[in-house]
Amino acid sequence: xxxxxxxxxxxxxxxxxxxxxxxxxxxxxxxxxxxxxxxxxxxxxxxxxxxxxxxxxxxxxxxxxxxxxxxxxxxxxxxxxxxxxxxxxxxxxxxxxxxxxxxxxxxxxxxxxxxxxxxxxxxxxxxxxxx
Numbered sequence: 001x002x003x004x005x006x007x008x009x010x011x012x013x014x015x016x017x018x019x020x021x022x023x024x025x026x027x028x029x030x031x032x033x034x035x036x037x038x039x040x041x042x043x044x045x046x047x048x049x050x051x052x053x054x055x056x057x058x059x060x061x062x063x064x065x066x067x068x069x070x071x072x073x074x075x076x077x078x079x080x081x082x083x084x085x086x087x088x089x090x091x092x093x094x095x096x097x098x099x100x101x102x103x104x105x106x107x108x109x110x111x112x113x114x115x116x117x118x119x120x121x122x123x124x125x126x127x128x129x130x131x
Contacts, residue, residue, distance in 0.1 A: 012036060026114065030086055031123060034110050037078045038125060053078050055127045058106055063128075068096035068106070079110065087112045091120070 009029035015022040024032060040052030053074045061067050076094045083092070091113035096106065105128035113120045 026086070026116070027119065027121070030083060030112065030114065033082050033086075034079065034123065035125070037075065037082050038108065038127070051078065051082065055106075055108065055125075059128055063106060071106075071108070072096045075108065075110075079112075083112065086114065086116075088115045093122075 007026065008023035009026065011022040011024045011028075012032040012035075037052055038055045041054035041057065042052050043049045044054075045051045053071065055071075058067070058071065072094045075096075076092060079087075079092050079094070080089045083089075091111070093109075093111035095109040095111075097109075105126045107124055107126055109122060109124045111120070111122040
């Protein structure tokens with residue numbers, strides 16, 4: 001019964017240790033998927049061309065509210081698709097803002113609730129130039 005509540009997932013990026021492929025917990029796996037969606041460019045995956053939002057490309061875009069809104073909508077749609085079955089889709093929240101200290105970073109905050117264990121979490125990712 002414990003396996004149903006805490007299954008093992010293949011770690012991303014793939015890491016091979018002495019016992020074979022490394023594994024992640026359910027919560028770590030969801031965080032890894034969020035990072036994959038953020039940093040994968042659309043069209044980069046051969047069999048899933050719609051996967052990803054290409055956040056790295058945002059470094060070269062004007063840091064303004066219209067960009068934040070488009071990015072928020074794309075990210076919400078991509079995460080809803082990528083996290084299906086793990087996260088309650090109604091609980092996915094995406095916030096986009098600039099770093100308080102400078103406009104060199106775009107802050108992406110992702111909140112979600114794991115469907116199986118009703119655990120809520122929020123993570124913030126800084127995307128942008130190298131200070």
